[in-house]
Amino acid sequence: MKATNLYAPTLRETPAEAELLSHKLMLRAGFIRKAAGGMYTYLPLAWRTMKKIMQIIREEMDAAGGQEIMMPITQPAEIWQESGRWAVYGPEMMRLKDRHGREFCLGPTHEEMVTTLISGEVRSYKQLPLMLYQIQNKYRDEIRPRFGLMRSREFVMKDLYSFDKDVDGMNISYKKMYDAYSNIFSRCGLKFRAVEADNGAIGGGHSHEFTVLAPSGESSIAFCENCDYAASDEKAELKIIFSEKEELKPLEKVLTPNCHTIELVKNFLNVPIEKTIKAVAFQDDDESLILAFVRGDHEVNEIKILNATGALHLHMAEESAINSVGGCAGFMSPIGLKDGAKIVVDQTVMEMYNAVAGANEVDTHFINVTPKRDFDAEKIIVADIRMVQEGDPCPHCGKKLKMTRGIEVGQVFTLGNKYSKSLNATFLDESGKEKFFEMGCYGIGVGRTMAAAIEQNNDDDGIIWNKNIAPFEVVIVPVNAKENSQLDYAEKIYSELKNFGVDVLLDDRKERAGVKFKDCDLIGYPIRVTVSPKTLENNSVEIKIRRTGEIFNFDREICVEKILELLKNE
RNA sequence: CGGGUUGUGGCUCAGUUUGGUAGAGCACCGUGUUCGGGACGCGGGGGUCGCAGGUUCAAAUCCUGUCAACCCGACCA
Numbered sequence: 001m002k003a004t005n006l007y008a009p010t011l012r013e014t015p016a017e018a019e020l021l022s023h024k025l026m027l028r029a030g031f032i033r034k035a036a037g038g039m040y041t042y043l044p045l046a047w048r049t050m051k052k053i054m055q056i057i058r059e060e061m062d063a064a065g066g067q068e069i070m071m072p073i074t075q076p077a078e079i080w081q082e083s084g085r086w087a088v089y090g091p092e093m094m095r096l097k098d099r100h101g102r103e104f105c106l107g108p109t110h111e112e113m114v115t116t117l118i119s120g121e122v123r124s125y126k127q128l129p130l131m132l133y134q135i136q137n138k139y140r141d142e143i144r145p146r147f148g149l150m151r152s153r154e155f156v157m158k159d160l161y162s163f164d165k166d167v168d169g170m171n172i173s174y175k176k177m178y179d180a181y182s183n184i185f186s187r188c189g190l191k192f193r194a195v196e197a198d199n200g201a202i203g204g205g206h207s208h209e210f211t212v213l214a215p216s217g218e219s220s221i222a223f224c225e226n227c228d229y230a231a232s233d234e235k236a237e238l239k240i241i242f243s244e245k246e247e248l249k250p251l252e253k254v255l256t257p258n259c260h261t262i263e264l265v266k267n268f269l270n271v272p273i274e275k276t277i278k279a280v281a282f283q284d285d286d287e288s289l290i291l292a293f294v295r296g297d298h299e300v301n302e303i304k305i306l307n308a309t310g311a312l313h314l315h316m317a318e319e320s321a322i323n324s325v326g327g328c329a330g331f332m333s334p335i336g337l338k339d340g341a342k343i344v345v346d347q348t349v350m351e352m353y354n355a356v357a358g359a360n361e362v363d364t365h366f367i368n369v370t371p372k373r374d375f376d377a378e379k380i381i382v383a384d385i386r387m388v389q390e391g392d393p394c395p396h397c398g399k400k401l402k403m404t405r406g407i408e409v410g411q412v413f414t415l416g417n418k419y420s421k422s423l424n425a426t427f428l429d430e431s432g433k434e435k436f437f438e439m440g441c442y443g444i445g446v447g448r449t450m451a452a453a454i455e456q457n458n459d460d461d462g463i464i465w466n467k468n469i470a471p472f473e474v475v476i477v478p479v480n481a482k483e484n485s486q487l488d489y490a491e492k493i494y495s496e497l498k499n500f501g502v503d504v505l506l507d508d509r510k511e512r513a514g515v516k517f518k519d520c521d522l523i524g525y526p527i528r529v530t531v532s533p534k535t536l537e538n539n540s541v542e543i544k545i546r547r548t549g550e551i552f553n554f555d556r557e558i559c560v561e562k563i564l565e566l567l568k569n570e
Numbered sequence: 571c572g573g574g575u576u577g578u579g580g581c582u583c584a585g586u587u588u589g590g591u592a593g594a595g596c597a598c599c600g601u602g603u604u605c606g607g608g609a610c611g612c613g614g615g616g617g618u619c620g621c622a623g624g625u626u627c628a629a630a631u632c633c634u635g636u637c638a639a640c641c642c643g644a645c646c647a
Contacts, residue, residue, distance in 0.1 A: 017639065143645060218646090448647055
């Protein structure tokens with residue numbers, strides 16, 4: 001392709017709307033433009049990269065046994081009502097009505113669609129396993145779209161659904177997808193980790209998130225350098241921390257005026273933070289009260305609370321709800337509360353001795369609290385409900401965990417029969433018995449993968465693409481395209497490279513050299529070939545590697561061969 | 571939805587405090603010089619100052635309302 005025929009409006013200055021580096025670079029390099037909050041147009045450069053990512057995904061999905069289909073974006077309400085998610089999904093689902101007043105939604109995901117599709121048509125275990133996938137737009141009316149393509153309301157996603165006759169089969173499909181995902185992100189040139197993840201509201205068995213490592217990432221992961229354990233911060237399991245045993249002292253009430261935070265209590269009573277118990281009050285969707293207790297220096301993990309209590313969504317509790325069970329915000333403990341709240345205590349708290357906790361009265365705390373003695377075991381749920389912290393012991397090998405940030409670009413789930421059951425999708429097994437399909441679902445955010453690649457590979461001058469997903473692998477720049485001799489020389493190299501199947505751009509714009517060089521660096525083509533009066537004179541070309549800045553000069557005769565060779569390493 | 575910030579040519583922003591004929595740089599068009607790291611000169615086009623009301627002789631500027639975007643929290647590929 002020739003640059004005079006390429007719509008790539010680069011910007012000298014960064015539009016004020018962008019905060020995240022990848023977002024800024026995509027705007028500046030002429031990859032995307034915003035249409036509305038969380039809605040973007042992919043310009044030719046972005047779309048070329050996305051098509052390459054999608055092609056890699058297709059190849060790996062097909063190799064794993066997937067078959068591509070295309071389902072409607074617009075989905076009837078009925079199937080969502082049948083699965084029960086029409087009510088559950090909430091305002092995040094884009095809903096609309098047709099002219100007859102019938103209700104539809106723009107698909108945020110397609111479990112209902114695909115399950116309904118095969119339900120009744122796939123009747124025999126002999127037709128299984130089956131893996132169907134599609135790559136298309138998804139709609140989620142995010143509360144707050146931000147970071148460009150990282151969190152948008154309309155986004156391109158690959159979603160594959162697996163159907164198996166039993167759990168063993170499902171686990172095999174899961175493993176195939178896990179491996180395919182590893183291949184995909186490796187081929188995209190990304191540094192990533194597959195981390196154990198929580199299944200969230202979707203339910204089911206196990207799950208991994210594929211997380212591209214980047215400090216700007218929104219998700220936090222814990223990993224072990226000693227063994228291969230890695231998990232999202234929400235999922236990371238934690239063992240009990242046993243405090244040193246002490247002689248039990250009698251429970252005692254003390255005044256702690258205005259000490260409504262752990263920090264204030266700790267300083268006022270002059271005790272180490274590890275000897276304090278922190279309370280956090282939540283309410284579920286049905287407004288039922290959930291009180292969580294963790295050690296003062298620990299953070300509450302809301303996902304673990306959901307799992308421990310069976311709650312659906314948590315929000316911070318109203319003070320009135322806290323008061324209704326005899327609690328007092330800022331001074332809470334399980335001791336002496338009225339019935340009416342679910343009380344969840346972190347397992348580590350149960351191993352504390354002579355600690356400080358609220359007394360459920362204003363400006364008052366208990367000292368010498370020993371949960372095993374003082375908490376009513378009948379009324380509390382003891383569980384692992386704390387958030388992992390750097391330095392916590394690895395649940396597999398016990399060595400210290402490290403934390404890092406990342407961008408979640410894909411997730412694999414087993415669903416079990418959650419959807420086949422709710423949508424009544426069955427088949428006959430070997431013994432002629434009717435069974436529900438064992439399902440899995442597997443998503444990849446295509447735009448987010450592109451954004452993550454930029455987030456991970458850039459410098460002060462712009463983007464640095466891996467050749468497998470670069471909009472073009474090679475750019476040829478005649479420094480002065482007004483000189484026909486340079487342009488002719490460049491065109492010859494251009495067609496030779498094209499004949500070798502190289503995805504090459506000829507920057508034939510009649511711009512000054514500096515402008516073109518800046519654009520090349522900004523857009524981030526892996527290899528730049530420069531043609532100038534000097535190279536013409538020597539019958540050579542100059543090659544610059546974007547990632548390293550290395551410059552090579554090759555004779556004209558061997559330059560194509562050399563470019564092919566260099567390209568292999570990018 | 572709560573908290574914060576901002577809306578002025580395509581982009582970045584000044585002007586708003588103290589009302590008085592709408593500005594700069596970049597980009598764009600023409601032209602000449604220049605030509606390997608975002609050139610320079612000359613000439614030019616382009617803005618109902620987010621929108622709607624109000625106050626005033628007069629509103630980008632003051633008041634009321636409203637919309638949108640961005641940032642911080644709960645969601646997720």
